[in-house]
Amino acid sequence: MFALRRLARITISRNARFFSISPPRRRQTLGTVAAVTVASVVAGTLGAIYPPPPIAILFPRAAPGPPAEPDSPQSIAYSQSLEEQLQALPYLQSLRGQDDSRDWYETRPYKDFPEERRVNNLTAGALRGPGRLALTPLIRVRKDESESIVFIHLGRGLCGHDGIVHGGLLATLLDETLARTAIINLPEKVGVTAQLSLNYRAPTMADQFVVIKTRIQEVKGRKATVIGRVEDLKGTILVEASAMFVQPRYAKLLHSAQLRKQMGEPPSDEPILLADGQDLNPGHKHR
Template structure:
């Protein structure tokens, strides 16, 4: 009876302009809890594991180039004997690749190519000096500094391009050339430029300085007036 009186009050009251549906329950009880499958989390875990395994397998078979910088694939070491037929074939193939580099071909075909000279430092370095030199001796060989550098420089020494091969045996982290070696190459390349400029200016101390990387093959100093 109380429920019927409350319905009539709602219908007659001007503040409540809605009608209760016939046989509607005014006070609904809480919804019954949803029963979840006990295997729901197991299915999610299995799906995630399958996706992860598939991604790992595809990444191992077809790695992105950036991934190989972080985790390069294992590679065989270079030939140990620099005079073996295998080493000679190795360096010969590298030399052919160097001579056909697009950059080098472009430099040789520039309109001002006659204003440049080309040299191969350390190609004729004396053995008695080479044996106690880091970049010309200890680091020379297949898998390291296998070829003499190739230098193209302007005759006025205002610009130079140095091309050299650095092998995988000179890595710090596998696949990444050791930073100290790169700093050494940069240091000695700049030393060559400094020495060449001093020599062109007629500085007598330039001829007395100790030969450094890439210093061999520079043009002779200008004749004194």
């Protein structure tokens, strides 16, 4: 009888230990499953919104096309929104606030370019519009014309592979921005591309502002050598370039005034100081 009571107490004790341990283990398992599920959902959502570069390149997200009519209210509103974003860029604001900001000027190429010439120009005409080059570039230029910083927005319609800007388009933009720095340093302010070398460092994603930085290397007679690079707003180098531009022998026959309007002229804000009685037009015969 005593043995049976002892056996019953042992059995009850074992059962008590069994039932006291099992529920926490089950709750721990359920908690782990729930945590893994939540983490997977969060990671998947963030990955869809902010895909890592390889995923974004291999599996680009679909994007709506630009407005069909460049002059439609939707297109105008889109361009105005981009202009507001451009003016609010922290990097641009920081450049404008630097101590040497008086040594720089800003210009917008093609702003005063005649319409009859614009329509037959690649970057001012054919590639201009929402979803492509929606804004005219904003260029900050050192007043000695030794370097420039160009802000450009690249739309989705400029892609080779979906979501990645075409390398040939980047070559075109580098050719034009490097040319501006070179040509403005040549004697007749006219030049043609003699050599352009590019090194593509990373894919350039569409639907973003990029910065093109140029610097004059050497000017020797009718030749000017320039270097430059394309960066994103985080400072990542996307493309590096070097180029040589040559002033043709027939430069004086070209309409250099129109070329200056195309490139964006420095602002003529210097005051005119006149001596008392000085004639503004000495070639005119006064009566």
